[in-house]
Amino acid sequence: MTDASSASSHRWCWTVLMLAAVVAALAITMAARVTPFGDTPDESGHYSYVHDLAHGEILPRLGEAKMTVGRWGYDPEVWGVEDRNNYITQHPPLYYAIAAIPYRVVDQVSGGDHYWLGLVPRLISALSLGLLVLVLYRILVTVGLDSARATIVAGGIAFIPTTLHLASGANNDIFLFLISALATLYFARFVQQKRLQDAYICALWLAMAGATKMTAWVLIAVLGPMLVYEMSARGWRWWLHAFGLAAVSVSTAGLWMLRNVVLFGEPFYRSGLDGAFEGERHRAGFAELLTDWPVMEWLMAHFHGLIGFSGHCVTPALQDICSGVRMTQVFGLSRTVFAIVLAAAVGVFMVYLLAVALKRWRQYAEPSFDGTERDGSVRGWVVSRVARKGRSRWLIAVGALVGASVSLALFTASQWPAYRFGDLHTAVMLAPPIAAALASPLLVMGGSPRERIAFYGPIAFAVFGVILFWQIHKGFTILGYPAGVHGRYLYPVLPLLIAGLGIAVSGLRIPVWFLALAGIAMVTGLGDALIAHVIPFYLETRL
């Protein structure tokens, strides 16, 4: 990065500030006016967790904590007292602890007004979405994108109906997205500038992510080793900082695991794991799961637009009159635009990756090529070994072959969605294995810091994807149907992928008007989703 661009990267442009404010306003409007209380995923549990912390209960225990009786103003005398366990207390407490502070204040100021109390945890999510746009912008500028392109790309994530839906409810997903983006920002700075201070700040944000949701532990397991892999130091200093970074990164996750071991005897203890499963297990392989169930379709469709949760049936007493649909997928303009824009984004990234692979192939073919790097990092050591005499071109071919094979296997096993552009969705889902398998050899074959940031994205995404599929399959063997098939679990790794996309957009010089058109199409699609699908859905299910 030149000095000039580096200096400009420290300035905020007014358009991104305005965009972040507008996105936050959109989420706040949804939270305050449109989304019924209880109609975002597990909102009863998330709200009750905040309520318990605000009332002085330090770390409510899974199995003992209950859903708050009388939440959102429903009258226990009319609807009955509910005695339901709060399974959301399986999550680490950071989001809830932060939300509990304004909750306590609002409780005192408003005299316990149920509407305002219900709104407080939602506002944390809504404001997190606005801040997320700003942090993504910083990431994109840090990796070399100009402010116009960075503004548009950063805003894109907020134009997805599911993101906005979650930002309008009480949950830790958007907050975790924000924290993960902050970790990614400092990771990108560290890879480019090699300042240990940035590595430690990244580790600190990883620790914050670990204190927010167990999903983030996967990010720690991926980004933590990447920090150590990139770190340059000599002798014992290397070991000291490697230990330091690892210790900071895993600190909160480790504490939560320790608590789980002490209380439940299992570090990864979650709701539903009480005792061994005694029913008959559904013995089916992963291929059968993909063939029999539209897992790929659901992942993408739910990532794009899954609205609702309870259909307003927030207590067992209300179940009787809340028959019918409780959630809905968003179809129409929004999904069509999303399919096209996502396919274009993945296409841009894949072209960039192939261009880098071609460049590296040619470099390695030159007899005079010497790719050794001696910067005191593990990465430098690995690259120097691989690059010796330039004989390792075959790694690229092997990577491409492995990735293509995995994609082909997924392609063969998966159902193809019947809706419009569903084939485009499936095609997009097949890209990550190829991208990851291509990025892995490229990472050990050298490259500029920006190129390496672009390589880390698909690798981290692939690790996340494997664990997500493993969990889905595990649930499938117990329940007989796939549960938890939702793209939101991938939020922690998305900032790194978005950084990679920014690098590809910059490298391939994608015209800013092209991006603006895509952004405007997505916003228009979001408007269509809200007016023609989301509000009518709530009107139909709301009591």
Next chain:
Amino acid sequence: MSGKAWRVLWRGLALLGVAGLALLILSARYDGVIADYRLKPLDEKPHLVHPQTTDRLATGVSVTQSVDWSRLQPHSVVRFGDRPFCLSFYFATFGNADNDGVLDVVIQSEGRTAEAELSVDALRDNRFHAVCFEALSLEALAGEPATVTITGRDSPTEQAVALWQDHENAGGEPFIVHRLLVKRPAPEAREDAYALLAIVSFTIAVLLMAAWRRP
């Protein structure tokens, strides 16, 4: 006024102008959808199995269908009994051709009769369109045997629309596809919709301004 102040003023006006234009376009596009917020469906959307259209409802052509109460959701009468009853029908307009005229809709039950009308040129192909009977509440009618008759008042055959009907199975009697609804005020939802459209319009303007700025 300094050059910088002029720039800020110019940007602000441009932003508001573009946002206003976008809001006008979006409002025109979604006015009909937002107007329908006043309708509360009381049944699940039906799945068509063997659909086919009726004859075109040209001048004097009628179709009659008994109201299917079996799909009315539980507790509907308790919750919405005092609201005006509405029915929606699934129309075929043959590619939104230049349709014209009026449809008379009459519902009859146990001596009660109510009438309403639908403007043919407002109907769109393969969509539900509702007609409400202001003088007839849901509780006055629910569960009672009732028939609805739709008659073309003044449409030439080539400008007349038709209704989709379905067979529960290939050998069954055809029935005209319809949904049960009530009319209820939803002023807040309409306000929310326009507020969201305004924010979406402003977002479009911000994106355009972002692209307009030179890096």
